[in-house]
Amino acid sequence: MGNFPLVVDLTLNHIRLSIIPIVLGFLIAIPLGRLTLTGRFARGTVITAMSLLYTIPSLPLFVILPAILGTKVLSDTNLIVALTIYAVAIMVRATSDAFFSVSADTKQAATAMGFSAWRRFWQVEFPLAGPVMLAGLRVVSVSTIALVSVGVLIGSENLGYLFTNGKQRNNLEEVGVGIIATLLIALLFDLILVALGRILLPWVRVDRAARRRSKRTTALAPLAAGDSAVAGSEGRS
Amino acid sequence: MNLFVNAFAWIFDPQNWQPGGVSPLPIQDRLLEHLLYTAIAVVIAAAIALPLGFYIGHTGKGRQFVIGFTGAMRALPTLGVLFFLTMVLGSLVKGASGVFWGTIVALVILAIPSILAGAYAGLESVSRPAIDAARALGMTEMQILTRVEIPLALPLIIGGLRAGTLQVIATAVIASYAGLGGLGRIISSGIGLNDYDRILGGAILVTVFALLVDALFALVQRVTRVPGADNGDRGLRSRRRASRPETVVETPTRERNVTA
Numbered sequence: 309m310g311n312f313p314l315v316v317d318l319t320l321n322h323i324r325l326s327i328i329p330i331v332l333g334f335l336i337a338i339p340l341g342r343l344t345l346t347g348r349f350a351r352g353t354v355i356t357a358m359s360l361l362y363t364i365p366s367l368p369l370f371v372i373l374p375a376i377l378g379t380k381v382l383s384d385t386n387l388i389v390a391l392t393i394y395a396v397a398i399m400v401r402a403t404s405d406a407f408f409s410v411s412a413d414t415k416q417a418a419t420a421m422g423f424s425a426w427r428r429f430w431q432v433e434f435p436l437a438g439p440v441m442l443a444g445l446r447v448v449s450v451s452t453i454a455l456v457s458v459g460v461l462i463g464s465e466n467l468g469y470l471f472t473n474g475k476q477r478n479n480l481e482e483v484g485v486g487i488i489a490t491l492l493i494a495l496l497f498d499l500i501l502v503a504l505g506r507i508l509l510p511w512v513r514v515d516r517a518a519r520r521r522s523k524r525t526t527a528l529a530p531l532a533a534g535d536s537a538v539a540g541s542e543g544r545s
Numbered sequence: 546m547n548l549f550v551n552a553f554a555w556i557f558d559p560q561n562w563q564p565g566g567v568s569p570l571p572i573q574d575r576l577l578e579h580l581l582y583t584a585i586a587v588v589i590a591a592a593i594a595l596p597l598g599f600y601i602g603h604t605g606k607g608r609q610f611v612i613g614f615t616g617a618m619r620a621l622p623t624l625g626v627l628f629f630l631t632m633v634l635g636s637l638v639k640g641a642s643g644v645f646w647g648t649i650v651a652l653v654i655l656a657i658p659s660i661l662a663g664a665y666a667g668l669e670s671v672s673r674p675a676i677d678a679a680r681a682l683g684m685t686e687m688q689i690l691t692r693v694e695i696p697l698a699l700p701l702i703i704g705g706l707r708a709g710t711l712q713v714i715a716t717a718v719i720a721s722y723a724g725l726g727g728l729g730r731i732i733s734s735g736i737g738l739n740d741y742d743r744i745l746g747g748a749i750l751v752t753v754f755a756l757l758v759d760a761l762f763a764l765v766q767r768v769t770r771v772p773g774a775d776n777g778d779r780g781l782r783s784r785r786r787a788s789r790p791e792t793v794v795e796t797p798t799r800e801r802n803v804t805a
C-alpha cells in the first residue's frame with residue numbers, strides 16, 4: 309500500500325502528458341484535414357507527409373527532436389512534441405474523411421442560404437463532420453495514452469516508470485499495475501469522449517434510431533439512411 | 546544542423562562497421578538482428594492472423610470480435626507488454642533464449658491486430674456481386690476465397706502486413722531495454738554513455754530502415770492492385786465525384802457574396 313501515492317503521482321503526470329498531445333493534435337488536424345478537400349495535390353501531399361511521419365518509430369523520434377528543437381534529450385517537451393506529431397498523423401486522416409463525409413448537397417444548401425465560407429465551415433461542415441472526427445479522436449486518445457509510457461526511456465515520469473522499475477526489481481506485479489493503470493486511463497478517456505459526443509452531437513443518436521426504424525419497416529433502408537444525414541442537418545439549423 | 550552532420554559522420558565512420566567492435570557495434574550486426582526479429586515476428590503473426598482474418602471476412606462471423614479486439618489491443622502499452630512477457634517467459638525458459646522468445650511473443654501479439662484487421666477489411670471490401678457471380682459459376686467456398694476474394698483484397702491485406710511490420714520494427718527498438726539486440730541497442734547505449742552522436746546516429750538508422758521497409762510495402766501494394774477493381778480506393782473515388790458538382794455552383798455564389 310506504501311506505493312499508492314507514487315502510482316497516483318505517476319498516473320496524474322501520465323494524464324497530463326496525454327491530454328496535451330491529444331488536444332493539440334486535434335486542433336492542428338482540423339485545418340490540415342480541411343486542406344485535403346481543396347484538391348488532389350493538397351490531399352496527396354498532406355496524407356503522404358502524415359504517413360511518413362507516422363512511420364518513424366517512437367524512441368528514435370523522441371531522441372531526434374532535441375537536435376531539431378534545441379531541447380535537452382531528457383526533456384518532456386520532446387515527448388509532448390513527438391506524441392503531438394503522431395496524434396496529428398492519425399487525426400488528419402480522420403478529419404479529412406470527416407469533411408469528405410459531409411454531403412455536397414448540404415454544403416450547397418448552406419451556400420444558397422447565404423452562408424459565407426467561414427460561417428458555413430463552422431456551422432455546417434464542422435458539426436456534420438463531428439461523428440467521424442470523434443471516431444478518429446478516440447483512436448488518437450487510446451494510442452497516445454499507450455505511447456506515453458515509452459517516454460520513461462528518455463527520463464519522463466509517467467506510468468512507464470512502473471515498467472522499467474518493475475523490470476529492474478524483477479517485480480511482475482509492478483509491471484502489471486502499470487499496464488492496468490494505463491488501460492484504465494485509456495478507458496476513462498474513451499468514456500469521456502463518448503459522453504462528450506452524446507452531448508455535443510445529439511443528432512447522431514436520432515439518426516441511428518431513425519435508420520434502425522426504417523430498416524425494420526422498409527426494404528429501402530439504404531435510401532433512408534442516406535437521407536438521414538440531410539435530415540440531421542435540418543434538425544440542427 | 547551540426548548535430549546531424551556529426552550523427553552522419555558517426556554512421557559512416559568505418560570503425561563503427563568493423564567486425565568485432567565493442568557491445569552495440571558493428572552496426573551491420575545490429576541491423577541484421579533487427580531484420581531477423583522483425584521477419585520472425587511478422588511471419589508468425591501472419592500465420593495466425595491471416596487465416597483468422599480470412600475466416601472472419603469470408604463468413605462474416607465474429608465481425609464484432611475483430612473491431613473490439615483491435616481497438617482494445619491498441620490501448621496496450623507496448624513497453625509494459627514487452628517487459629511483462631519477457632519476465633514471465635524469462636522465468637519459464639532460463640537464459641538468453643527466454644528473453645529472445647519473450648520478446649518475439651510480445652512482438653507477435655502486437656503485430657496481430659493490424660494484420661487481422663487488414664485481412665478482414667480486405668475481404669469485406671470485395672464487392673458482393675463479384676462473390677455472388679463466382680458462386681453462380683459453381684466455385685466452391687475455398688475457390689471463392691483463394692481465386693476471387695484474396696486477389697481482390699490483396700492491397701488491403703498487404704496494408705495490414707505493412708502496419709503490423711512497422712509496429713514490430715518500432716517495438717523491436719524498445720526491445721533492447723529488455724535485453725535484446727537490434728538497432729535499439731545503439732540508441733540505448735548512446736543514452737547510457739551520454740553520447741548524442743551515437744543516439745542520433747542510431748535513431749537515423751532506425752528511421753531510414755523503417756522508411757525503406759514502408760516504401761517496399763507501398764510498392765508491393767501498388768503492384769498487387771488488380772486493374773479495374775475498385776476496392777480500397779472506392780471511398781475516395783465516390784467522394785471525389787460527390788464533391789465535384791459543388792464547385793460548379795460555388796463560384797457564382799461566392800461572387801454574389803462579395804458584391805452584397
